[in-house]
Amino acid sequence: SYVLTQSPSVSVAPGQTARITCGGNNIGVKSVHWNQQRPGQAPVLVIYHNDARPSGIPDRFSGSKSGNTATLTITRVEAGDEADYYCQVWDNSGEHPSVVFGGGTKLTVL
């Protein structure tokens, strides 16, 4: 089955830029989606199809891919950005499509 790998944690100071990475074999041919989960809350989609932002998501959030790595970039980080971030793809290599999540990255705002 397909595996997505994320670093467990990232720490940045307010106002700085956070980069959260997601690695996967041949991830370049897949659409990557990113969810933010604040403590005690349900996840929220912040990036879909690699680099598109849903309505209401600040333009401080952006997504990109290079090689076997997708990156969620958060500029001008705020205290409210402190959350767990999960990358997600669809795995169509098996008998049927299935959702695959990365293990999540905890963003700490210092």
Add this chain to the structure above:
Amino acid sequence: QVTLRESGPALVKATETLTLTCTFSGLSVSTRGMSVNWVRQPPGKALEWLAIIDWDDDKYYSTSLKTRLSVSRDTSRNQVVLTMTNMGPADTATYYCARTTIGVLGRGGLDIWGQGTMVTVSS
């Protein structure tokens, strides 16, 4: 505004069957191109995908749990139902339903989530 809401028992006993309901508001559960997913999250752990039911009633399950899972729709009530048999302590988690859609770029992200429902399995 489209919302999803999960409901079901907060506590089940080991070996029992769990039944959870996801109720849609603001959109028909049969809308073409729309799917409903079930995802769970054990306390302090990552998200785990469980199952999906498409608008045309196609159903797919997590490989590791497929023998225990069943998903169905009740279009008259605008609901999707998940059942999981033979519950054990390791199934203690918050269970979410979430929507995805299919477009020109294929299946998208989980763009609308319910608030989740916590299920504890007692041994």
